[in-house]
Amino acid sequence: MTFEKMLEELERMKTKALGMGGPEKVARRKAENNLNARERLDLLLDAGSFVESGMFATSHRPEMRDRTPGDAKLAGFGNIEGRSVAVVANDFTVLGASSSVVNGKKIRHMREVASKSGMPLIFLGESAGARMPDRMGAEGRAILAQDPYEYRRLRESPWVSALLGACYGSSTWYACLSDFVVMRRGAIMAVASGRVTSMAIRQEIDSEELGGWKMHSEVSGLVDAVVDTDEEALAMVRKWLCYLPSHQNEAPPVHPVPAGSEGRGGRILDLMPENTSKVYDVRKIVETIVDLGSMMELKPRFGRSICTALARIDGGSVGIVASNPLFKGGAIDVDACNKVIAFLVLCDSFNIPLVFLVDQPGFLVGVDGERRAAPGHIMNWMNALALVTVPKLSVIMRKSYGQAYLNMGGGRNSDEVICWPTADLGFMAPQVGANVLFGVKEEEDPEKYHKLVDELSRDTSGWRLASLYEAQDVIDPRDTRDVLTQLLRVHRKRMGSGVGKHLLANWPTTF
Amino acid sequence: MAQTDVLSEINGSIWKILVKEGDSISEDETLVVVESMKMEIPVLAPVSGMVGKILVAEGQPVAEGEAIAYINH
Numbered sequence: 134m135t136f137e138k139m140l141e142e143l144e145r146m147k148t149k150a151l152g153m154g155g156p157e158k159v160a161r162r163k164a165e166n167n168l169n170a171r172e173r174l175d176l177l178l179d180a181g182s183f184v185e186s187g188m189f190a191t192s193h194r195p196e197m198r199d200r201t202p203g204d205a206k207l208a209g210f211g212n213i214e215g216r217s218v219a220v221v222a223n224d225f226t227v228l229g230a231s232s233s234v235v236n237g238k239k240i241r242h243m244r245e246v247a248s249k250s251g252m253p254l255i256f257l258g259e260s261a262g263a264r265m266p267d268r269m270g271a272e273g274r275a276i277l278a279q280d281p282y283e284y285r286r287l288r289e290s291p292w293v294s295a296l297l298g299a300c301y302g303s304s305t306w307y308a309c310l311s312d313f314v315v316m317r318r319g320a321i322m323a324v325a326s327g328r329v330t331s332m333a334i335r336q337e338i339d340s341e342e343l344g345g346w347k348m349h350s351e352v353s354g355l356v357d358a359v360v361d362t363d364e365e366a367l368a369m370v371r372k373w374l375c376y377l378p379s380h381q382n383e384a385p386p387v388h389p390v391p392a393g394s395e396g397r398g399g400r401i402l403d404l405m406p407e408n409t410s411k412v413y414d415v416r417k418i419v420e421t422i423v424d425l426g427s428m429m430e431l432k433p434r435f436g437r438s439i440c441t442a443l444a445r446i447d448g449g450s451v452g453i454v455a456s457n458p459l460f461k462g463g464a465i466d467v468d469a470c471n472k473v474i475a476f477l478v479l480c481d482s483f484n485i486p487l488v489f490l491v492d493q494p495g496f497l498v499g500v501d502g503e504r505r506a507a508p509g510h511i512m513n514w515m516n517a518l519a520l521v522t523v524p525k526l527s528v529i530m531r532k533s534y535g536q537a538y539l540n541m542g543g544g545r546n547s548d549e550v551i552c553w554p555t556a557d558l559g560f561m562a563p564q565v566g567a568n569v570l571f572g573v574k575e576e577e578d579p580e581k582y583h584k585l586v587d588e589l590s591r592d593t594s595g596w597r598l599a600s601l602y603e604a605q606d607v608i609d610p611r612d613t614r615d616v617l618t619q620l621l622r623v624h625r626k627r628m629g630s631g632v633g634k635h636l637l638a639n640w641p642t643t644f
Numbered sequence: 645m646a647q648t649d650v651l652s653e654i655n656g657s658i659w660k661i662l663v664k665e666g667d668s669i670s671e672d673e674t675l676v677v678v679e680s681m682k683m684e685i686p687v688l689a690p691v692s693g694m695v696g697k698i699l700v701a702e703g704q705p706v707a708e709g710e711a712i713a714y715i716n717h
Contacts, residue, residue: 410683461654462683494681499655499708562682 150188150202154226162226168363170207170224173257173297177220177367178211185209187239194267201227205264206236208243210252213371216379216386219247221307222257225298229261232268232303234276240303241282248289251380255370256294256311258304262325286310288482288638290380293373295366296320296356300344308355309643312377312479313431315358315369318346322355354435354468355643372429376443376450377483381638384484384631385450394425398611405610409531409557412458415490416440418530419455422490422614424448431476436468437461438497441476443485447618452480455490456530456541464497465537470510473540475642477517482638484631486524486621489542495535495561510644514540517640522633524548524624526617529556529595529604544603548624551616552595552604563589648691649711656680658700658712667695669715676700676712693717 134140153159153169162169168176174183186209192201205227210219221243223230247254268277284306286292294308296316305322308314316322323330323344331338342348349356360366378385400421405413420428423444430442437460442453454473456463480487496502496511518525518540527542529552538558539546560566567573567585575582598604608616625631659679663669674686675695693715700712 412683412685458683459686462681462685464654464681494683497654501708564682 146189153202153224154200154228158226167298169226170222170230170257173363173367174207174209174211174220174222176364177213177222177255177257177370178218179213179215182212183209184211186242190235190239192264192267193234197228201233203227204233204236204239205230206232206239206260208239210246213253213374216374217250217252218255218374219243219252220255220257223260223304225259225261228264230259230304231261231264232277233264234267237277237283241280244282248287251290251382253291253293253374253377253379256292256304256307257367258294258296258300258308258322259298259320260300260302260304262302284310286639288312288381288478288635291374291377291483293370295363295370296322297363297366299326301326312482312642313358313370313373314356315360315366315373316346316349316356317363317366318359318361321345322349350432350434352435354432354472357431359434373443376429376445376485381482381484381635382632387448388424388427388445390445390448391425391427395614397421397425398614401610401613405530405555409555412462414459415455415457415492416442419444419453419490422446422617423451423453428453432472436466436470436472438463438465438493439469439473441472446488446614446621449621450485451621452476452485452487453490454487454541456493458492458531461497463493463532464495465493465540466497467502467505467507467510470507470514471644474510474514474517474640474644477514477521478637478640478642481517481521481523481633482635484523484626484633486624487521487526487542488617489525489527489547491527491529491533491538491541491543492531493534493537493541494532495537511536511540513644515546517637518542518546520636522636524621524626526620526624527551528613528617529553529558529598530610531555532557532559532562534559534561549606549620550598550604551613551620552598552607553610553613554595554607555610556595556598556604556607557593558595558598559589559593563587563593645716647696648693648715648717650675650687650690650713650715652678652687652706652708652710652712654678654680654685655708656685656706658702658704658706659684661698661700661702663695663698663713665695665698669693669695678706687712689715691715691717 190204191198207222292311294311294314300322321344327338327340346359427445440455440457525547527547563586566589656678660677669689671692673689676687696714696716698713
């Protein structure tokens, strides 16, 4: 056969590259029930769609070339539900997927192609950090991670990170720059490993406490979703991308409306208690409004007094920002502020209309909030909201008190404000106001107290807001889905094919 | 066996205690209702297990972050 030796050489090189860190390390991973990087790519991408980039890359150091197949970070392109994506999958069997000069070039190429060609970029994280000796000394400074492009984010296309093992260095940094982060229980994300941190601060550190799923989903808020297995994490990445366009200059994909999506509004009257001192779980109300089964809540364990969720109405993607009185009575704390700001950035950057569902008693006041710069976060939210150019619809379900009325889309901060007949636009709960504003307690002066409560309750209804045309309609709660469907059609950005101006595209989403 | 504290996430007063020490409870079950901002706000079990000890009484004020009970699991 002609070219026989050349083709044999190609096969030999491929076999070596596909063998990753060698049979022993691959077998050890399997025994530990851990998927390897290539198995993860197979699960993530549509079957047979992966086109590898850099299969024959290795360390640039002659003494390491032989033991660095793929140079520890696999890269390439493939499809998810038929749409192109770029992907970087860390291969922990090769020097702990450490960051090197050559694999840094691979990441840069994936970033450039994803941005220029308009496709999502996915990072499958599991990495030990910077590689030694690549990073050592002045030479290390000169050749690795010195490029400002590496951490610049302009959101030309969506970025996703899955945290699937020990994540230090690049896996952590890219997760914090991503629009969606899913973490597998048992994975760790931190600046440095528990061992390094323990030595640095001379204190025993538990890795789970340092950067486990509970910490990141409940305290830092850096993780959007938590799952138990790699398979679930990769399925979650695929699911999240179904709500997103491939890039910032197109509208999100439209899906068929599932049968059974209509006619569920009657449940709202059962889910919302008539007694305003009773609370409820707003997520059940959201589920009745959006297309059947389309709700995907983000950060469900963080800043829980507001629920943020991607969903679909009439087949199109929407971003839901819903007060959840089940937690803190719906009072908005610093975590909830930060969660909403990150969500506004996501939706504005990728042309997803926003729907606010409001039942909030105001910002949560207290020393803790002030020490965490609550006023600054509240104003960041207002600034972000004013810069959002996707359609914004606000439905005032029950309370909308105080300054937070504006944060939740009140006034002209939404394209349309709709009230349910239960809407209450006071400045604060009238019973609290009588006490706080006038120092009158019921037990001390019941007559004066009740007079003040009556005065503070006057003209706080949605009807008054509608008569001033600050609310554009008062609707039967059961009709909410129909009304939102019509208004989303009205506000579809026809002049720009559903594409906004992306004024938030370079905002940070962690504070 | 591990022990997990059940914390109040808000300032208020204990309005109702719905469980007793020794009760088996599931994650997200309401253990106690705190009254705050004229609302009845449930305190949910962070994990499934058994109510180890209840540290508050009805009518008592409670601060954000204060332990209300603990669960053995």
